[in-house]
Amino acid sequence: MFTREMKLAEAVQVNLNTLNVVIRFGIKLGFGDKSVQRVCEEYNVNTDFFLEILKAYHDPNYFPQKHLQSFSVKEIVEYLRKTHRNYIDDEIPYIEYHLNQMLRGCSYAKEIGLVHNLFTEYKQELFKHLSWEDEKIFPYAESIEKAFVGGQGSASIKEVISAYSMTNFLEDHDDIESKLYDINTLFIKYLPPVKEQQLCLKILKNFSLLESDLNNHSRIEEKVLAPKVIEMEKQLLTRI
Ligand SMILES: [Fe+2]
Numbered sequence: 237m238f239t240r241e242m243k244l245a246e247a248v249q250v251n252l253n254t255l256n257v258v259i260r261f262g263i264k265l266g267f268g269d270k271s272v273q274r275v276c277e278e279y280n281v282n283t284d285f286f287l288e289i290l291k292a293y294h295d296p297n298y299f300p301q302k303h304l305q306s307f308s309v310k311e312i313v314e315y316l317r318k319t320h321r322n323y324i325d326d327e328i329p330y331i332e333y334h335l336n337q338m339l340r341g342c343s344y345a346k347e348i349g350l351v352h353n354l355f356t357e358y359k360q361e362l363f364k365h366l367s368w369e370d371e372k373i374f375p376y377a378e379s380i381e382k383a384f385v386g387g388q389g390s391a392s393i394k395e396v397i398s399a400y401s402m403t404n405f406l407e408d409h410d411d412i413e414s415k416l417y418d419i420n421t422l423f424i425k426y427l428p429p430v431k432e433q434q435l436c437l438k439i440l441k442n443f444s445l446l447e448s449d450l451n452n453h454s455r456i457e458e459k460v461l462a463p464k465v466i467e468m469e470k471q472l473l474t475r476i
């Protein structure tokens with residue numbers, strides 16, 4: 237499906253939604269006829285990791301968690317952090333911009349206002365979730381890998397792990413994408429016919445795209461990052 241020899245432009249054409257992934261890796265548009273491998277080398281991106289993420293985004297049934305777990309925590313976290321930035325700086329403001337546009341001068345301000353308010357609440361919840369991971373979970377995962385690679389196995393690591401382990405993360409990790417699905421449903425079911433049908437469609441499409449993107453993102457956190465760190469925790473504890 238996706239190979240290192242194929243042109244990156246062709247890979248993107250297979251599924252345009254993968255363009256988001258390409259951008260998150262810091263790859264700029266305008267790659268011409270260059271192959272996936274060549275572009276990855278130019279941008280200092282691990283080609284194998286890039287290909288695995290592309291495949292996972294393209295096909296929800298292709299989820300090589302074992303394969304993805306062969307990459308370092310540092311690499312996985314770096315990608316997850318970039319995805320967070322993309323949500324905060326681009327995806328959410330884009331939807332907000334269009335919702336505001338719809339709200340302006342609309343004769344159904346009450347209904348659109350309701351969706352707008354729900355989305356604002358959702359945004360706050362999502363940002364809280366992202367900063368919890370950025371500030372607490374990811375640094376923890378990186379510190380476990382550092383101790384693991386450094387051959388450490390000290391009493392202080394035991395204390396760190398027993399205070400908050402990656403198993404706790406799995407219990408605390410909220411399902412942030414289903415709430416977005418609820419807003420989407422409300423939007424489809426209860427919005428009266430509005431003049432701006434195209435704008436409405438654009439917002440709906442972006443809700444669904446963000447929802448499926450968040451789904452993929454959460455799967456990487458729960459099925460790739462967490463099990464990898466849990467395994468390291470186990471091995472670290474045996475070294476004490
Ligand atoms: Fe996340």
Ligand SMILES: [Fe+2]
Nearest residue numbers: 369409454457
């Ligand atoms: Fe998350």
